[in-house]
Amino acid sequence: GMDKLMDAAENGETQDQYNITIAGAADEINGKLITGEVDIAALPCNVASVLYNKTEGEVQVAAINTLGVLYILEKGDDIHSVADLAGKTIISTGKANTPEYVLNYLLNANGLDPEKDVTIEYKTEAAEIASAFQQGQAEIAMVPQPVATTILAKNEDVRTALDVTEEWTKAQGEDPHQLVTGVIVVRKAVLDEHPEAVERFLALYSDSINYINNNVEEGAALVEKYGIVPSAAIAQKAIPQCNIVYMDGEDMKANVQAYLQVLFDANPASVGGAMPNDDFYYLP
Numbered sequence: 001g002m003d004k005l006m007d008a009a010e011n012g013e014t015q016d017q018y019n020i021t022i023a024g025a026a027d028e029i030n031g032k033l034i035t036g037e038v039d040i041a042a043l044p045c046n047v048a049s050v051l052y053n054k055t056e057g058e059v060q061v062a063a064i065n066t067l068g069v070l071y072i073l074e075k076g077d078d079i080h081s082v083a084d085l086a087g088k089t090i091i092s093t094g095k096a097n098t099p100e101y102v103l104n105y106l107l108n109a110n111g112l113d114p115e116k117d118v119t120i121e122y123k124t125e126a127a128e129i130a131s132a133f134q135q136g137q138a139e140i141a142m143v144p145q146p147v148a149t150t151i152l153a154k155n156e157d158v159r160t161a162l163d164v165t166e167e168w169t170k171a172q173g174e175d176p177h178q179l180v181t182g183v184i185v186v187r188k189a190v191l192d193e194h195p196e197a198v199e200r201f202l203a204l205y206s207d208s209i210n211y212i213n214n215n216v217e218e219g220a221a222l223v224e225k226y227g228i229v230p231s232a233a234i235a236q237k238a239i240p241q242c243n244i245v246y247m248d249g250e251d252m253k254a255n256v257q258a259y260l261q262v263l264f265d266a267n268p269a270s271v272g273g274a275m276p277n278d279d280f281y282y283l284p
Contacts (some may be wrong), residue, residue: 146238
């Protein structure tokens with residue numbers, strides 16, 4: 001979602017100067033936020049909560065930038081609901097992390113015991129799951145985008161069985177909240193000292209997300225340019241499935257709170273040991 005903004009900053013088209021870097025894992029960013037080396041970061045939602053608790057409120061979440069990106073793929077045509085996973089073996093990443101908690105939540109919501117009714121095999125990397133499909137060692141897997149699109153492109157007999165985001169919404173009942181993957185966090189000191197600059201960044205970021213979603217072919221070229229996905233062709237197929245959004249204000253707060261509560265109920269450590277207070281949310 002930030003690629004158009006990155007391109008504009010690189011070309012000197014923004015009022016403020018931005019030094020934007022891409023990290024392979026959230027752990028590479030966390031320490032830099034704490035020390036002040038990084039002012040604004042795109043992070044997994046639960047990591048933002050962990051940092052809030054670790055720094056005693058020195059980071060705030062300003063916006064949701066990504067909703068659910070998980071999909072259940074199947075080699076075959078047997079899985080059409082979460083209930084159909086009963087008795088099946090599912091390969092996934094994210095042991096003791098958000099994918100595990102999300103999958104368990106969906107299974108429980110559909111009357112399945114994750115410990116008894118299904119077999120879940122966790123892999124360290126999503127690339128391992130892609131290899132398993134190619135080698136005929138996987139039948140059902142839960143994977144994020146853009147890995148899901150890559151697997152589908154390379155395996156004609158594999159299909160998208162379930163959109164985890166849709167299943168999450170169904171499980172909420174009459175008052176659903178969104179499955180949240182990523183958020184934008186800002187150091188509180190930066191918000192206090194440079195609120196106008198932060199607002200300018202957020203406006204540009206919102207515009208960048210709109211551009212990527214509405215200009216998928218051009219956006220895919222930027223995704224390849226910045227090395228986020230090696231192939232623009234894959235990126236073009238994946239972008240519409242990535243649930244890239246810009247959500248701030250009270251809607252952001254309500255959805256983040258509800259999502260973090262699910263994770264907290266599964267494992268308090270996943271959100272830093274405690275639910276964040278209201279000052280976690282940047283509501284200008």
